Amino acid sequence: MDYQGNTLRDFLKSNGHVVLQRVNNNYNLRSFTEKEIEHITNGYSTLLGKGAFSEVYRGVLDDQLLVAVKKYKDGTRKEDLAKEVIVHSQINHKNVVRLLGCCxxxxxxxxxxxFICNGNLADILHRGNANGHVFFPLDRRLxxxxxxxxxxxxxHSMYSPILHGDIKPDNILLNEFFAPKISDFGIARLISSDGTQQTQNIIGSIGYLDPLYSQTGILTPKSDVYSFGVLLVEMITRKKAADGNTYLIQNFIEAFKRGKKVRQMFDKEIVHGKKSIKVLDDIAKLANQCLILENRQRPEMVEVADRLRKCMKDVQLRRREEMPESSGSNYPTNPTKKEQPTQVLAISLDELKKITRNFSYDTLIGQGSHAEVFLGELKDSRKCAVKKLDYPEVEELENEFLLKVQSISRLEHNNVVQLLSYCIEGNVRALVYEYSSRGSLHDILHGKKGAVGAQPGQALSWAQRVNIALSSAEGLEFIIEKAEHCITHRIIKSRNILLFDNDVAKVIGDFGVFKSNPADKIDPDNTYDFPHRPDFGGYGAPEYVTKIPYSLRIAFT
Structure with a gap:
């Protein structure tokens, strides 16, 4: 492995005294000193997790960027650190934790x-949170x-292919939108031209280790496939791979051989009728193929991804069939039918009052022509923004509200504000969103006016403004063109763009709903009229403001 060996020797020459220039990666890595590491971790004060050879601490850089610092327990493991940095630095992908530097x-x-804020997949699957069990729907798992x-x-398909070697829920971190990011490249390997990597030092996690690798010492891409198969079984059963003397895969394979017996292992939370069982059967079949002892019979990861995408389409088809019927309008044809959204859970009015102190004026952080926004704190200590809607004819708009919630709840994108929950009780309609402590773009540009819970703003540089505009555009592009149910926003203004860490902008899902049939891709020339027109405050396209039927182009005003 000349490629890896030469890079490793170059890396070790630094001895921690010379700034890392580049390590054959697509971005610069920063070299930290011991004093800098102590400073950014506040003296190693916040432990996030620990393993056999390292501990992970929370840190904050001088620019307020949150980071995770993995500190090796043994100061003589410099070669292990170098190997991990070299492998990790080759990967620039949205689903891999970004490497920033090392000491x-x-x-x-x-x-x-x-720093990834939502913990790891093992926390969600097996440990829950402070409030116990975490609701984990099938489509989110998929x-x-x-x-x-x-x-x-x-x-696996890179020019110099990389094997992770330790795929398991603990090494899969989740961001605020439950998007996964692979972490811990401590035993990952760059593989040779024949697609293998042989070692006498076999390292892995009990319950996830490829049996063939443990027997031969030969690591191949199919070793990751095996571990991924174990992960799939965990996802559909919500059971640990190894729990004392009980091994999940042994039980799964025995049950699978007995046909439908395997269904008894499915997590009851995601079993909803025959169609969901069919999807779970397909996932179980795929997992079983990933677990075949003869690695040449295991599928490639590209095939695994294709088959899982097909399973997701089946889930989405089932969900669409369960949606309120539509016949050319935006609202259900049966006004008495109350379909519940499938992506987020409802919250009771009593709970809303509790987290907002009965909608206290002290918690009011925003106000519009048809809504008030209150600062709340959920049971897991997360802050949230509770938007309490004020419709003059609430009962008439109940189905419209539910359809709106259904659509917003499915907008999972890094640049769209996440809907956490909703309330529909009596004459109260409310949406619960993730909270941005930096406030809206309007707050930053024009100054806050006593917004509760918000952090002080600061002048934005040109680079920050460009990044905010780009993030907003990507969020809108997803909503309008790429989402499962195409939506037009209608109210693009600086108050409806929230700012998060690293100048990431997210669009608030504050819009009307149309075209509920996902098979219809929006024709930019199509126009739609709505019974309730918002207050644009100078942002509305002239043709819409003057009552001309609504067009997709208006969203870009």
Whole structure:
């Protein structure tokens, strides 16, 4: 492995005293000193997790960027750190935790990475949160494994292919939208031209390790496929791969051989009728093929991703069939039918009052012509924004509201504000969104006016403004052109663009709904009229403001 060996020797020459210039990667890595590591971790004060050879701490850079610092326990493991940095630095992918830099001083061997806020997949599957069990719907599980399959396929097909070697829920981090990011490249390997990597030092996790690798010491892309198969079984059963003397895969394979017996292992939370069982059967069949002992019979990761995407289409088809009927309008034809959204859970009015202190004026953070926004705090201590709607004819608009929630809840994108929950009780209609402590773009540009819970704003540089505009455009592009149910926003203004860490802008889902049939791709020349026109405040396209039927082009005003 000349490629890896030469790079490793170059890396070790730094000895922690010379700034890392580049490590054959697509972005610069920063070299940290021991004092800098101590400073950004506040003296290693916040432990996030620990393993056999390292501990992970929360850190904050001088620019307020949150980071995770993986510190090796043994100061003599410089070669292990170098190998991890070299492999990790080759990958620039949205589903891999971003590497920022490292420290090679013996008393502070450390790797600095982006901080991912939602913990790891094992927390969601097996440990829950402070409130106990976490609701984890099938489509969200599928979305996670699809993205994981895609990034593993990408790694396996690189010019210098990379094997992760330790795929398991603990090494899969989740961001605020439950998008997965692979972490911990401590035993990952760059493989040779014959597609294998042989070692006498066999390392892996009990329950996930490819049996063929443990017998021969030969690591191949199919070793990751095996571990991914274990992960698939965990996702559909919500059981641990190894729990004491009980091994999940042994039980799964025995049940699979007995046909429908395997269905008894499915997590009851995601079993909803025959169609969901059919999807789970397909996932179980795929997992079983990934677990075949003869690795040549296991599928490639690219095939795994394709088959999982088909499963997702089946889930989406089932969901569309369960949606309120539509016949050329935006509202259900049966006004008494109350279909519940499938992506987020409802919250009771009593709970809303509790988290907003009975909609106290002290928690009011925003006000519009048809709504008030209150700062709330959920049971898991996350802050949220509660938008309490004020419709003059609430009962008439109940179905419209539910359809709106259904559409917004399915907008999962890094540049769209996440809907966390909703309330429809009596004459109260409310939407619960993730909270942005930096406030809206309007707040930053024009100054806050006593917004509760918001952090002080600061002048935006030109680069920041360009990044905000780009993030907003990507969010709108997803909503209008790429989402499962195409939506037109109608109210693009600076108050409806929220700012998060790293100047990421997210569009608020504050819009009307149309074209509920996802098979219809929006024709830009199509026009639609709405019974309730918003207050544009100078942002509305002239043709819409003057009552001309509504066009897709208006969203870009």
């Amino acid at each position: 090679t001083e013996e008393n502070a061997l450390a790797i600095v990475m982006e 979305s996670i494994v699809i993205e994981l399959a895609e990034v593993l396929s990408y790694m």
